[in-house]
Amino acid sequence: xxxxxxxxxxxxxxxxxxxxxxxxxxxxxxxxxxxxxxxxxxxxxxxxxxxxxxxxxxxxxxxxxxxxxxxxxxxxxxxxxxxxxxxxxxxxxxxxxxxxxxxxxxxxxxxxxxxxxxxxxxxxxxxxxxxxxxxxxxxxxxxxxxxxxxxxxxxxxxxxxxxxxxxxxxxxxxxxxxxxxxxxxxxxxxxxxxxxxxxxxxxxxxx
Numbered sequence: 001x002x003x004x005x006x007x008x009x010x011x012x013x014x015x016x017x018x019x020x021x022x023x024x025x026x027x028x029x030x031x032x033x034x035x036x037x038x039x040x041x042x043x044x045x046x047x048x049x050x051x052x053x054x055x056x057x058x059x060x061x062x063x064x065x066x067x068x069x070x071x072x073x074x075x076x077x078x079x080x081x082x083x084x085x086x087x088x089x090x091x092x093x094x095x096x097x098x099x100x101x102x103x104x105x106x107x108x109x110x111x112x113x114x115x116x117x118x119x120x121x122x123x124x125x126x127x128x129x130x131x132x133x134x135x136x137x138x139x140x141x142x143x144x145x146x147x148x149x150x151x152x153x154x155x156x157x158x159x160x161x162x163x164x165x166x167x168x169x170x171x172x173x174x175x176x177x178x179x180x181x182x183x184x185x186x187x188x189x190x191x192x193x194x195x196x197x198x199x200x201x202x203x204x205x206x207x
Contacts, residue, residue, distance in 0.1 A: 037095075
C-alpha cells in the first residue's frame, strides 16, 4: 500500500485555514483519495485536552518553555496515535498547523531559540516532516480583523499586532528557506480566488 501524503496548512490568525482545509479535502476526495482532516494542538482526545490548557485565557503567566513543551507533548500523542497510522494506511492527512507553527509562534513570536525547537522536533518526530506546507499569507491587520469577527479571542489571539507580525515574518522566512516544501498562497484575496488556487495546488500534488 502506498503511503499517504502529509499536507499542513499554516498561517497567522484569520487567514482562512479551516475553509481551505475543506477545499483541499474536497479536491482529494473527488480524486478518489481517502482523507483525514485534523488540527494542532489537538487531533486526539488527550491532545485536545492539552489544547484546552494552551488556549484558555488565564491570569497565571505561562512560561515560554511550558508552552513549548505542551505543544510538543500534544504533537507526540497526535503524531503517533493518528497521523502516522493514517499515513501508513495510505490515507492523506491534512493538518491545521504542525511544527512550522511552533517555529513561527514560539520561535518567531515568543523568541524561543530555534535550536531548542529543533531538538524537540527531532525527539518527537524523528525524520517525519510534512510532505507539503500550504502557507496562507495575509497582512496581519487583515487576518486579525477577520479573527475578531469570528469568535471570542483565545490566549494567543489576545497577543499584540507586533507578536503576529513576527510570526508572519518567520513563516515567510521559512518559506524562502524551504521552497520545495512550502507553497505560499495570497490569503488576502477573495475567498473564492483563494479556494481556486488551493484546489489547483492540490491537483498538482496528485501528479
